[in-house]
Amino acid sequence: MDYLDYVQMTTGQKIAYKFKSFFTGIPVAIKKFFLAIGMLIKKFFNFIGNGFKGYGSRFVKGDIGTKLSYIVMGAGNMFHKQIGKGLCFLAAQCAYIYFMISFGMNYFQKIYSTDVEVEPGVIVNGAIGKVPVHKTTNMFGIEEIDNLDTLDDSNRILLFFVMTVIVSVVFFVLYIANTKSAYASGEEIKNGKKPIGFIDELKTYLDERFHVTLLTVPIVLLFLFTILPILFTIFMAFTNYDEKHQPPGNMYWWTGVTNFQDVFYSDPMKSATFGKILVWTLVWAVFATFTNYIFGMILALLINKKEIKFKSFWRTMFVVTAAVPQFVTLLLMRLMLDDKGAFNNMIIALGGSSIPFLTDCTCARITVIIVNMWVGVPYTMLITSGLLMNIPEDLYESARIDGANAFQQFTKITFPYIFFVTTPYLITTFVGNINNFNVIYFLTGGGPSPAEYYQAGQTDLLVTWLYKLTVVSSDFNLAAVIGIIVFIICATGSLITFNMSKAAKNEEEFS
Amino acid sequence: MTNTDSKAMQSGYASKKKAVNTLVYIILTVMVLIWIFPIVYLVMQSFRGEPGISTSYLIPKQWTFDNYIRLFVETDPKTGAVLPMDEMRFPYLRWILNTLLVAVLSCVISTLIILMVSYALSRLRFKSRKMLLNMGLILGMFPGFMSMAAVYAIMEIFGLKQQLIALVIVYSAGAGLGYQVAKGFFDTIPRSLDEAAKIDGATRNQIFWVIILPLSKPIIVYTALTTFIGPWTDYIFVSYFMKDNKDNWTVALGLWNMLGNQTMADWFTVFCAGAVLIAIPITILFVIMQRFYVAGVTGGAVKG
Known part of the structure; x- marks a missing residue:
């Protein structure tokens, strides 16, 4: 349809058209999403394929030094008179070999141990760690009995295993860099140039390769304290690391996808809890996002109405409430909304009967949504206020000259503008609300908690359930499963919308 | 008419x-x-x-x-003597000092990390840039405290179990993922500045320290404030990391514990006093940085 046809439609038709195109757009967006994933996978394999091709051809074309560097790292560089760089590579290789022999190999062997007696009489295949076998032969061929008290700590073994894998990947990247560097310096010598000296090369890390200098420390920290724990947690989801299998003292072992099966269907209590919490999480996220958005926008419009005075006073009053730490205001609200709290006291003093704000399922759910408005509306107001001031005034002027009334100005100018600019914000708030820990945990603690819920209550979200599973009941494997599911929900949601919105394409606009 | x-x-x-x-x-x-x-x-x-x-x-x-x-000040109910801080039931001053220590350290480290990462991702062009941006996006989608138990295990191995320094590490090690707002700011600084400096023979290192950072005072203030406020309001990590080690509690965890079932009736008004004292500085800081906040979440659509 042409733009001209669209403009000639009545408002009703336009809205219908928008709705239609939104819903017909969804399958296309999903298709695009999967295509994008497919492209990514293809790119990844291409990358690896090209890597292998380059690896082979460099070996064939390179001189003897380059060929040597395929076994002894840094040899090529030293051969090409880049002593400093070569020594660095060699040191890295020695360090890695020492690390693997004294530390890493151990965990590759122990990560999947067969025939382990985890408890007296219970033999398990795939345990993480070994219980010392009753009888072993030592290096002189004499049988001896091991100390049976020391169990391997599954936690450490899994963790060190992941650590060893990461170190190995890093080493592999270094190794490839070594072969590339050897080949490059060899080519330069072939072409009659002198390869770059060590000091000059170090200097490039302040200029052409400044990004390496800036990013190394942050990325190392991310690997140690974000990526390593996340991988560790993902592995946990495939073990039976729960309350009964806590190292040290007990081992845990690989159980495949049992935990996922439990959560989805096989364990009646867990799967029922999961289903209910998932539905409530989504309902909550939709309500929490849109109530905040709509009321925040109305508030911003009221404050920014041209004739209203003391704009910054009104704004500050609301901002102040958002600024007080949430754990303070929310804990206070919990006490105020208690069955014997301030609100009920006041209601009774006024002659009413008390309301079970937080102790009845429906009431509690409505309460958390309303209190969340109290928490979130000032934020939306702040953001939409900023945007409102940004709309060019001449748009309104020409609209007024054309005879548009206030309502038309809102629907034709203000709303489309704000909606367009805040779409990314809406997505992040939606994802943020799926992960909204504070409001639920401080206000209701997840309650009311009937007995048919597994370690959860009727207002619990997936993330607060995750928290309780970790902190209260130590069901680390289940918590890991929930974490993965939350990740998948958030990732699909934001990637689909990210593909739909144009904002993603405009990244380079400013530069 | x-x-x-x-x-x-x-x-x-x-x-x-x-x-x-x-x-x-x-x-x-x-x-x-x-x-x-x-x-x-x-x-x-x-x-x-x-x-x-x-x-x-x-x-x-x-x-x-x-x-x-x-x-x-807490007095012994029997003798009426003033108790030393170690014996106090709720040593508020100790919590404040703990939180201050954690907040200052993680503020300094995180601000540095965020500025470095966002500058590199915004103004330098290199081969793995797109990949790093996507990686940041993906890692950011994992629930923040999903791997809490794993981080705790790592801290235990490093001998930092229930130590304040563990909190500093937790709050600042992940800072690399919080580059979006600062990156949005760096994106808006005209490219021609860099190019002019480059023609004059400046290295990228010099451009960062001498040209870009002095222009970025607002975003440095914003980053420092947010990373400073974080530890004051975080409950999740402290509650899991410190558990019953009362000496290392922060304000959020301490105040939360004041409202336990046993102590609530007696300590509620004290909780309110403690909350007011915390809320005042944080509110002031928040009001200062609100305009940067808006610019941040709308992706630089608003010029603050």
């Missing part, structure tokens, strides 16, 4: 407008009252002399400063 007609119409229009504005004022006033009520309630309770959790009235009948004094 005669002159009087138009005047009458104008006055009718004006009075209608006036009515609308009055209505808006009334709505705004009511909303402000609703929003400000819990805050007023908090302040009032902190000055309340009567014991107990809740009253059916807002303004205390007995005004007192005792709640604020009890935060810092």
Whole structure:
């Protein structure tokens, strides 16, 4: 349809058209999403394929030094008179070999141990760690009995295993860099140039390769304290690391996808809890996002109405409430909304009967949504206020000259503008609300908690359930499963919308 | 149309407008009252002399400063002697000092990390840039505390179990993922500045320190404030990391514990006093940085 046809439609038709195109757009967006994933996978394999091709051809074309560097790292560089760089590579290789022999190999062997007696009489295949076998032969061929008290700590073994894998990947990247560097310096010598000296090369890390200098420390920290724990947690989801299998003292072992099966269907209590919490999480996220958005926008419009005075006073009053730490205001609200709290006291003093704000399922759910408005509306107001001031005034002027009334100005100018600019914000708030820990945990603690819920209550979200599973009941494997599911929900949601919105394409606009 | 007609119409229009504005004022006033009520309630309770959790009235009948004094001084119920901080049931001052230490350290480290990462991702062009951006996006989608148990295990191995330094590491090691706002800011600084400096022979290192950072004061302030406020308001990690090690509690965890079932009735008004003391500085900091906040979440659509 042409733009001209669209403009000639009545408002009703336009809205219908928008709705239609939104819903017909969804399958296309999903298709695009999967295509994008497919492209990514293809790119990844291409990358690896090209890597292998380059690896082979460099070996064939390179001189003897380059060929040597395929076994002894840094040899090529030293051969090409880049002593400093070569020594660095060699040191890295020695360090890695020492690390693997004294530390890493151990965990590759122990990560999947067969025939382990985890408890007296219970033999398990795939345990993480070994219980010392009753009888072993030592290096002189004499049988001896091991100390049976020391169990391997599954936690450490899994963790060190992941650590060893990461170190190995890093080493592999270094190794490839070594072969590339050897080949490059060899080519330069072939072409009659002198390869770059060590000091000059170090200097490039302040200029052409400044990004390496800036990013190394942050990325190392991310690997140690974000990526390593996340991988560790993902592995946990495939073990039976729960309350009964806590190292040290007990081992845990690989159980495949049992935990996922439990959560989805096989364990009646867990799967029922999961289903209910998932539905409530989504309902909550939709309500929490849109109530905040709509009321925040109305508030911003009221404050920014041209004739209203003391704009910054009104704004500050609301901002102040958002600024007080949430754990303070929310804990206070919990006490105020208690069955014997301030609100009920006041209601009774006024002659009413008390309301079970937080102790009845429906009431509690409505309460958390309303209190969340109290928490979130000032934020939306702040953001939409900023945007409102940004709309060019001449748009309104020409609209007024054309005879548009206030309502038309809102629907034709203000709303489309704000909606367009805040779409990314809406997505992040939606994802943020799926992960909204504070409001639920401080206000209701997840309650009311009937007995048919597994370690959860009727207002619990997936993330607060995750928290309780970790902190209260130590069901680390289940918590890991929930974490993965939350990740998948958030990732699909934001990637689909990210593909739909144009904002993603405009990244380079400013530069 | 005669002159009087138009005047009458104008006055009718004006009075209608006036009515609308009055209505808006009334709505705004009511909303402000609703929003400000819990805050007023908090302040009032902190000055309340009567014991107990809740009253059916807002303004205390007995005004007192005792709640604020009890935060810092606790006397032995039998002898009446002032207890040293180690024996206090709720050593508020200790929590403040702990939080201050954690907040200052993680503020400095995180600000540095965020500035470095966002500068590199915004203004330098290199091969793995797109990949790093995507990686940041993906890692950011994992629930923040999903791997809490794993981080705890790592800290245990490093011998940092229940140590304050573990909190500093947790709050600042992940800072690399919080580059979006600062990156949005760096994106808006004109490229020509870099190019001019490059022609004059400056290295990228010099450009970063001498040209870009001095221009970025607002975003440095914003980053420092957010990373400083974080530890004051975080409950999740502290509660799992410190557990029962009372000496290393931060304000958030300590105040939360004041409202335990056993102590709630006796300590509620003290909790309010403690909350007011924390809320004042944080509110001031937040009001300072609100305009940067807006610029941040709308991706630089607003020039602050």
